[in-house]
Amino acid sequence: MIEKIHGSSDPSEWIKEKLQSIIYPVKSAIDIASGAGRHSLLLSELCSSVTAVDRNPDLSSFFENTSVEFLCLDLEQEDWPLVGYTFDLVLVSNYLYRPNLRKIFDLVGPDGFLIYETFGVGNELFGKPSNPNFLLRPSELRDSVGDEFLIMDEFFGEIAEPQRSVRGRLFGRRVGP
Ligand SMILES: C[S@@+](CC[C@H](N)C(=O)[O-])C[C@H]1O[C@@H](n2cnc3c(N)ncnc32)[C@H](O)[C@@H]1O
Numbered sequence: 001m002i003e004k005i006h007g008s009s010d011p012s013e014w015i016k017e018k019l020q021s022i023i024y025p026v027k028s029a030i031d032i033a034s035g036a037g038r039h040s041l042l043l044s045e046l047c048s049s050v051t052a053v054d055r056n057p058d059l060s061s062f063f064e065n066t067s068v069e070f071l072c073l074d075l076e077q078e079d080w081p082l083v084g085y086t087f088d089l090v091l092v093s094n095y096l097y098r099p100n101l102r103k104i105f106d107l108v109g110p111d112g113f114l115i116y117e118t119f120g121v122g123n124e125l126f127g128k129p130s131n132p133n134f135l136l137r138p139s140e141l142r143d144s145v146g147d148e149f150l151i152m153d154e155f156f157g158e159i160a161e162p163q164r165s166v167r168g169r170l171f172g173r174r175v176g177p
Contacts, residue, residue: 010162011038012093018115018153018171019046026088026113032104033075033095036062043091044068051087075100082107089113096134101144114149114172116141120156122166136168150175 019042026047031040034052036059044050044067052063055074063070073081076097086109096118108114121137124130138156145151149172156168 009036009038011042012117013161014117014155014169015039015091015093015115016042019043022046022089022113024111028087028109029089029091030082030085030087030107031068032090032092032107034070035059035094037066037068037070039091039093040068041066043089047089053082075104086110087112089115091115092118094118096136098133105145105148108149108174110174112174114145114170114174116171117167117169120166120168122158126164126166135166138168141168141170145170145172148174 028049029043029047029051031037031043031050031052034040034054037052040050040052040063050068051071052068053071053073053075055072057072060070060072075081080100080103085107087107088109089112090104090107092104092115094117105114119129119135121132121135123135129135136156142151142154151170151172153171154169158164158166
């Protein structure tokens with residue numbers, strides 16, 4: 001079931017590495033489009049309050065008996081459902097909805113962290129996603145966060161593991177308003 005929902009039950013090695021590099025206290029975190037929560041559970045080892053958001057209500061069962069709060073929300077509706085919320089850490093993995101990208105960045109509170117990893121343009125050579133709407137362009141994340149974030153790590157290119165694909169990654173910390 002987990003395999004079917006997000007392709008791999010193992011958390012991303014890059015995301016694991018970035019989480020392990022954080023030496024500051026992180027109280028609250030949100031996992032955007034969490035799927036079955038392979039990263040939400042990692043976050044709960046680091047943060048006292050973890051929220052997982054996904055539009056698929058069937059996923060709630062994966063969060064039973066965990067400390068993660070699951071919210072079933074559609075993040076692509078015109079009325080942004082998380083207005084006014086901020087978190088110490090915002091994590092996005094394998095999800096892109098360009099019209100609300102800035103709104104996701106706005107969820108990062110003062111001094112908070114952003115960890116973003118998803119597929120990039122060129123991935124269509126290897127499989128899905130192949131729709132350009134779901135593929136990051138090179139430096140799109142950097143350009144979108146602008147000077148509000150200190151960029152601590154970024155990558156755009158082909159990777160071989162866990163599957164041959166093109167990935168875009170950004171690890172940043174909010175420095176601006
Ligand atoms: C490829 S999965 C990634 C899951 C998880 N982030 C991971 O990396 O394992 C994409 C997820 O986005 C969710 N999703 C798609 N559209 C959404 C929307 N409009 N609002 C909230 N979640 C959405 C899907 O339900 C699915 O769980």
